[in-house]
Amino acid sequence: MTRFQTILSGLGGLAALYALAAGLLSGKPDISIMVASLVLLLAAARRFAGVMPHHQIDLGAGLAGMAALLMVLDAGMGADFWALLVASWLFSWLAVERAMMARAQAAAVAVALSLGVPVFFGIWIIFVWQLLTVGLEIPMVLLPSPEQIAVRFFNSTSVLWADFQQTFVKAALTGYIMGCGSAFILAILIDRVPFLQRGLLPVGNFVSALPIIGIAPVMVMWFGFDWQSKAAVVVVMTFFPMLVNTVAGLQATQAMERDLLRTYASSYFQLLIKLRLPTAAPFIFNALKINSTLALIGAIVAEFFGTPIVGLGFRISTEVGRMNLDMVWAEIVVAALAGSLSYGLLGLLERQVTFWHPSNRRKQS
Amino acid sequence: MGVLSRVFPIATVVAAIMVIWYGFAVYLNAPWQIDQYEKTGVEWQMRDLVRDTMAHDRPILPAPHQIVTEIWKTTVEKKITSKRSLIFHGGVTLSSTMLGFLMGTILGIGLAVSIVENRAMDKSLMPWIITSQTIPILAIAPMIIVVLNSVGLSGLVPKALISTYLSFFPVVVGMVKGLRSPDPMHIDLMRTYKASRLQMFWKLRLPASVPFLFASMKVAVAISLVGAIVGELPTGAVAGLGARLLAGSYYGQTIQIWSALISAACMAAVLVMLVGVVSHFTLRRMGLSQ
Numbered sequence: 001m002t003r004f005q006t007i008l009s010g011l012g013g014l015a016a017l018y019a020l021a022a023g024l025l026s027g028k029p030d031i032s033i034m035v036a037s038l039v040l041l042l043a044a045a046r047r048f049a050g051v052m053p054h055h056q057i058d059l060g061a062g063l064a065g066m067a068a069l070l071m072v073l074d075a076g077m078g079a080d081f082w083a084l085l086v087a088s089w090l091f092s093w094l095a096v097e098r099a100m101m102a103r104a105q106a107a108a109v110a111v112a113l114s115l116g117v118p119v120f121f122g123i124w125i126i127f128v129w130q131l132l133t134v135g136l137e138i139p140m141v142l143l144p145s146p147e148q149i150a151v152r153f154f155n156s157t158s159v160l161w162a163d164f165q166q167t168f169v170k171a172a173l174t175g176y177i178m179g180c181g182s183a184f185i186l187a188i189l190i191d192r193v194p195f196l197q198r199g200l201l202p203v204g205n206f207v208s209a210l211p212i213i214g215i216a217p218v219m220v221m222w223f224g225f226d227w228q229s230k231a232a233v234v235v236v237m238t239f240f241p242m243l244v245n246t247v248a249g250l251q252a253t254q255a256m257e258r259d260l261l262r263t264y265a266s267s268y269f270q271l272l273i274k275l276r277l278p279t280a281a282p283f284i285f286n287a288l289k290i291n292s293t294l295a296l297i298g299a300i301v302a303e304f305f306g307t308p309i310v311g312l313g314f315r316i317s318t319e320v321g322r323m324n325l326d327m328v329w330a331e332i333v334v335a336a337l338a339g340s341l342s343y344g345l346l347g348l349l350e351r352q353v354t355f356w357h358p359s360n361r362r363k364q365s
Numbered sequence: 366m367g368v369l370s371r372v373f374p375i376a377t378v379v380a381a382i383m384v385i386w387y388g389f390a391v392y393l394n395a396p397w398q399i400d401q402y403e404k405t406g407v408e409w410q411m412r413d414l415v416r417d418t419m420a421h422d423r424p425i426l427p428a429p430h431q432i433v434t435e436i437w438k439t440t441v442e443k444k445i446t447s448k449r450s451l452i453f454h455g456g457v458t459l460s461s462t463m464l465g466f467l468m469g470t471i472l473g474i475g476l477a478v479s480i481v482e483n484r485a486m487d488k489s490l491m492p493w494i495i496t497s498q499t500i501p502i503l504a505i506a507p508m509i510i511v512v513l514n515s516v517g518l519s520g521l522v523p524k525a526l527i528s529t530y531l532s533f534f535p536v537v538v539g540m541v542k543g544l545r546s547p548d549p550m551h552i553d554l555m556r557t558y559k560a561s562r563l564q565m566f567w568k569l570r571l572p573a574s575v576p577f578l579f580a581s582m583k584v585a586v587a588i589s590l591v592g593a594i595v596g597e598l599p600t601g602a603v604a605g606l607g608a609r610l611l612a613g614s615y616y617g618q619t620i621q622i623w624s625a626l627i628s629a630a631c632m633a634a635v636l637v638m639l640v641g642v643v644s645h646f647t648l649r650r651m652g653l654s655q
Contacts, residue, residue: 004483096485114488121489142512199374203382210630211591213503214606217614217622222425297501304507304598305614320508332505339499 005097006047009058012090013044019083026078033080036068040087055098062092066127077135085131092124144326152326153333159315160334167312168338170227172299175234180291183239184284187246188272201247208240216302227311230302237298238291245287249280282357285350292342296335383429387419390428394418397425427620435624448604451628457605458593459632461521465528466589470582472529473536480537481544481570482562491541498534502527503595510596524596524605528589535588539581543574576653579644586636594629606632 019037023029043061046052065088072081096117126146132138133145140148153160190196216233223229253276261271303313312331319327391414398418402409419428427435436451443450476494480487502509506527513523547569555565597607606625613622 093485096489100484100488117485117488118492121493125493142516195374196378197374198371199376199378202375203378206634210587210633211594211626213591213595214610214622214626214629217610218619218626220614221617221619293499293501297503300501301503301595305611316505316508320511325512328505328508332500335505336496336500339501340496343495343499 002101005094008090008094008097009044009047012087012094013041013048015083015087015090016040016044019080019087022078022083023080026080030072030080032068032071033084036065037080037084037087039064040084040091043091053098055095055101058091058098059095062088062095064088065091069131070127073131073134081135085128089124092120096120141323141325144329148326149329149333153330156327156330160330162310163312163315163331164334164338166227166308166310167230167299167303168296171230171302171311172234172295174227175231175299176238176291176295178231179235179238179295180242180288182235183242184246187243187250190243190247191250197247197251201244204240204244204247208244212237212240213298213301216298217305219302220305225306226308230299230307230311233302234295234298237294241290241294242284242287245283246280249283250276252283253279278354278356281354282350285346285354289343289346289350292346293339296339296342300335386426386429390424390426391415391418393425394421397421423617423619425619427623431620432623432627435620436628439624440628451606451609451624454604454606454609454625455628455632458590458597458607458629461524461596461605462528462586462590462593462636464521464525465592466532466582466586468525468529469532469585469589470536473533473581473585474540474578476533476537477540477544478566480541482566494534494537497530502530503592506592506595507598524593527596528592531592532585532589535581535584536578539577539584540574543577544570546577547573572651575651576644576648579640579647582644583637583640586640587633590629590633590636 016037019033020041023034023037040061043057046057065084069081069085069088099113099117130146133143134147138145144152190200213233215236219232219236220229223232257275257279258271261275266274300311300313300316303311304317307314312335316328316331319325319331395414395418398414398421399409418424419431421427424431439449439451443452447453476490480490509527510523513519513526551569551573552565555569560568593605594607594610597605598611606629609625610622613619613625
């Protein structure tokens with residue numbers, strides 16, 4: 001065990017001991033908290049005794065603590081409750097720490113670990129969120145609990161779906177395709193004229209640092225309330241990152257490679273398709289990924305400046321006014337899911353297209 | 366390459382954009398103007414049309430010189446304390462931008478250090494940090510402002526929190542890269558000196574990460590300005606460039622919208638340049654660049 005792990009298990013054991021003592025001293029100890037604290041205490045003791053060093057046991061102890069906390073949630077929260085929360089957290093961390101230490105893992109285990117650890121962390125965040133909102137009786141107008149959000153999400157799927165279509169499919173996706181597509185074509189045209197390249201690249205870099213989102217009210221004035229104005233905002237927002245990245249990517253070929261293709265007597269288009277576009281692909285995907293989040297932001301923010309009565313941004317702003325924060329959070333979940341999924345899909349696509357790139361090659365051991 | 370050969374293409378492109386802008390201003394404002402001519406029965410020629418389309422009170426697209434005049438009027442000719450002074454509104458936005466940028470940078474550096482020093486943190490935090498940015502925080506910023514207001518937090522802090530959320534991300538990514546950038550040779554050298562982890566951090570990793578930190582800070586400062594502007598949208602149009610945008614869009618004051626936009630753009634440019642200058646001198650002092 002490293003020193004850090006010793007500290008983790010020591011603190012975890014102390015917290016469990018404190019939970020046990022506080023529960024007993026309070027006069028009416030809760031049976032599930034007592035059992036879980038005892039389990040955690042034993043797990044800590046076994047670490048110092050040096051027996052059974054499996055990280056699964058630490059994980060099990062942590063999970064037992066979480067289960068006990070969920071069980072007593074409605075009965076109020078005393079010192080034993082908080083101490084048990086701390087102990088479970090420390091042991092979950094210890095389990096992750098130990099799992100990482102285990103050397104000589106099979107490839108499948110390593111993959112499972114790299115997926116499982118973040119998921120476990122996410123579960124902990126939601127778990128603490130639930131404990132705090134329910135336990136401290138935080139009113140829903142401030143922060144709804146994950147449970148309330150989930151219930152609202154599944155009860156209003158049809159509204160959410162309509163909003164998703166309006167904002168994501170019609171506004172964001174249309175604008176994204178038009179913005180990225182036109183920037184891509186312009187970049188290829190610019191690439192033939194070095195003068196334009198030297199002039200447009202600094203200007204493009206400058207513009208992509210600007211708060212372009214501010215043109216939203218202008219676009220709503222020009223293109224009306226429906227999705228066309230939102231798509232226009234998205235076009236402008238996505239245009240410059242794509243332009244700058246594609247131009248930079250097209251310049252990324254090396255003289256040697258270009259010379260080789262020239263000795264093969266390749267034409268401009270052959271050079272473009274066989275060498276320069278593939279070399280530019282990592283840059284282009286970078287822009288596509290940046291733009292996927294920008295597009296969603298642009299479409300939603302533009303809806304604050306006027307919109308028909310459907311759409312993620314519209315729903316968020318009206319439901320805030322009506323204090324239906326659970327609905328707002330359900331919309332946020334939709335936006336987050338849409339954003340993460342499109343980012344993930346682009347990442348997968350990138351791996352397929354640029355499988356040759358050093359960052360995608362599997363490391364050889 | 367000389368200065369001239371670098372500046373000339375940029376100047377040409379900027380001039381071309383100006384020409385296109387004027388062209389569009391005339392083209393977009395013309396229908397309304399022609400309508401006016403026909404209503405009043407005035408004989409008009411192309412020259413009149415061009416002149417008049419650039420003098421609308423509420424043009425569809427104002428001409429650049431109208432925007433410059435408006436900015437001049439609302440900065441130099443108004444007292445700073447006036448509610449109509451752009452300097453006043455810009456100052457409000459700037460203060461929350463800077464506070465958010467500062468908090469975001471500190472948070473980003475802290476997260477990056479813990480990610481680099483602890484593998485469990487790396488594995489569990491990094492995917493969530495990336496996911497956090499796919500949530501369109503800008504889009505839910507108004508809600509966060511309203512909710513924080515109801516808890517009693519109002520004014521500068523909620524806006525700065527939006528900026529913090531946006532600006533910590535580039536700093537984390539850049540710093541993680543930077544803290545991991547030392548050459549394996551250098552790390553080995555430090556090991557032969559029996560350097561402790563702390564010494565390795567202060568004497569090797571941290572200095573190596575400074576160029577990366579400044580590169581990320583340039584992105585972070587620009588994005589925290591965006592956060593501050595969007596954060597101002599729902600505060601009931603009280604103060605700040607975002608409030609000017611919203612008020613302008615309510616009353617159809619296009620010149621006001623554009624002047625707020627252009628001043629925001631100038632502010633972004635100045636902030637990025639300032640970070641660039643600080644970066645230049647720091648790196649030169651550290652001997653990392655000429």
